[in-house]
Amino acid sequence: MIKNYFKIAFRNLWRDKAFSFINILGLSLGMICVILILFYIMDELSYDKHFKDSDRIHRIAIAIENANKTKLTTAPVTGMLPQALVEYPQVEEVTRLIGNFARKTLVSVNADKQFYEDQFYWVDPNLYKVFNYKFLRGNPATALEAPLNMVITREMAEKYFGTIDALGKTLKTPGKEYQITGVVENLPSNSHFKLDFMASMLGFPNPDAEKNWHATMFHTYVKLKPNSDAKQFETQIHDIAYKYVGEEIKNNGQAYRFFLQPLTSIHLHSHLEFELGKNNSYRQLQVLGVVAVIILLIACFNFINIATARATRRAKEVGIRKTVGSGRWQLVGQFFIESLLMSTFSLLIALVGVELLLPIFNQIADKELSFRFLAQPLLLLIFITVFLIITLLAGSYPALVLSKFQPQEVLKGSSSAVVVGNACAIG
Numbered sequence: 001m002i003k004n005y006f007k008i009a010f011r012n013l014w015r016d017k018a019f020s021f022i023n024i025l026g027l028s029l030g031m032i033c034v035i036l037i038l039f040y041i042m043d044e045l046s047y048d049k050h051f052k053d054s055d056r057i058h059r060i061a062i063a064i065e066n067a068n069k070t071k072l073t074t075a076p077v078t079g080m081l082p083q084a085l086v087e088y089p090q091v092e093e094v095t096r097l098i099g100n101f102a103r104k105t106l107v108s109v110n111a112d113k114q115f116y117e118d119q120f121y122w123v124d125p126n127l128y129k130v131f132n133y134k135f136l137r138g139n140p141a142t143a144l145e146a147p148l149n150m151v152i153t154r155e156m157a158e159k160y161f162g163t164i165d166a167l168g169k170t171l172k173t174p175g176k177e178y179q180i181t182g183v184v185e186n187l188p189s190n191s192h193f194k195l196d197f198m199a200s201m202l203g204f205p206n207p208d209a210e211k212n213w214h215a216t217m218f219h220t221y222v223k224l225k226p227n228s229d230a231k232q233f234e235t236q237i238h239d240i241a242y243k244y245v246g247e248e249i250k251n252n253g254q255a256y257r258f259f260l261q262p263l264t265s266i267h268l269h270s271h272l273e274f275e276l277g278k279n280n281s282y283r284q285l286q287v288l289g290v291v292a293v294i295i296l297l298i299a300c301f302n303f304i305n306i307a308t309a310r311a312t313r314r315a316k317e318v319g320i321r322k323t324v325g326s327g328r329w330q331l332v333g334q335f336f337i338e339s340l341l342m343s344t345f346s347l348l349i350a351l352v353g354v355e356l357l358l359p360i361f362n363q364i365a366d367k368e369l370s371f372r373f374l375a376q377p378l379l380l381l382i383f384i385t386v387f388l389i390i391t392l393l394a395g396s397y398p399a400l401v402l403s404k405f406q407p408q409e410v411l412k413g414s415s416s417a418v419v420v421g422n423a424c425a426i427g
Helices: 002-015 017-045 081-087 154-161 207-211 230-237 242-251 263-269 282-312 315-323 328-365 371-375 377-400 407-412 415-426
Strands: 057-065 071-074 091-099 105-110 113-117 120-123 135-138 149-153 170-173 176-184 197-200 219-224 255-262
Touching: 017 263, 017 282, 017 328, 017 371, 017 377, 057 263, 081 091, 081 219, 105 154, 113 154, 149 154, 154 176, 230 255, 242 255, 255 263, 263 282, 282 328, 282 377, 328 371, 328 377, 371 377
Parallel strands: 120 197, 149 176
Antiparallel strands: 057 071, 057 219, 057 255, 091 120, 091 219, 105 113, 105 170, 135 176, 149 197, 170 176
16 A cells, blocks of 8 residues: 555656656755754854863853943953862862963974964863863873973874874974973864963963963863852852952952853853954854744745645546545545655755755855764754654645545536635645
């Protein structure tokens, strides 16, 4: 029975090739747009979730109100927080990083191989206890224990040395020569920072800045112990600066207030001064989500309308098949099988189209998207749900309405038998 359904469905689609091509192509184009938008949204929502224990990592930021009532909210804070936070039992690790103040750093192997780099940072030796970088060479526990030690990414190792076997080799910056003590895998693109060169904070050229509560220069991250209450901890550190330099803050007519930002929320919800990279907006994702829904609805309505218009032309076929003994539910099954085939062909073409268009889309959106997103349960569930809805809606009118027609009325050409279908096709 099912085999015959598919044979007849293939025969009907092939017999009306122009209709089949237009309907399948239209739905495919809509699916391609929706899939690409969903890939983009899922990537944006996944920022920094690849780090182990990302739910326990927070960035500490500061809001400063000056004497003239102007407010400044910055991502970097004072370098004194690691010492000040030691007394809090919720804290597992505190680590800092600081860049070259928006200036590019000249990095060289020799006079013939030198480049200006904008991802050069000094980082605390315990950085890898907070962020679980994958070490390809070297030991994360000891990699930054000396002032002139440096860890670089795979990309930089291959750029400067042609290999990841760079341990013991040296890189020079103006006035300093660093020894490579570690090579790490490149971070995924869905990270809110990119650190290509990680020099030990022990060799930071301005150590006095680390001891200044008023110098907001250091991006600082805290990893809380399991089951710690982040909100309670945030309340406790709001006014931590007043414990050490309260009189100075008051004399300057200022107000300091520290607060936490969950690591995984930074990319979409943080727009502070001196961010480490360009962040996106959650509102933008909501708009894109609405656009995807509208595109999908248009594609679905077009698909259903064309399928319905074609189905009304088959009223006599329904009458004849009923005359020779076909039951209503047999006809229902037939129309749903045809809808299923068209939806399946559309989805397959859409997946091929997405595969071909992804490289271009990645260049435009500055992404590194791939089909790995299809393995995510949520996205897979969305695809399956949408696919089933389209199939059911596209097959519902011909299956449930035309299958009710009385053979004698249809074969006589009664207008009352097909008026509903014609009205739908015109509308």
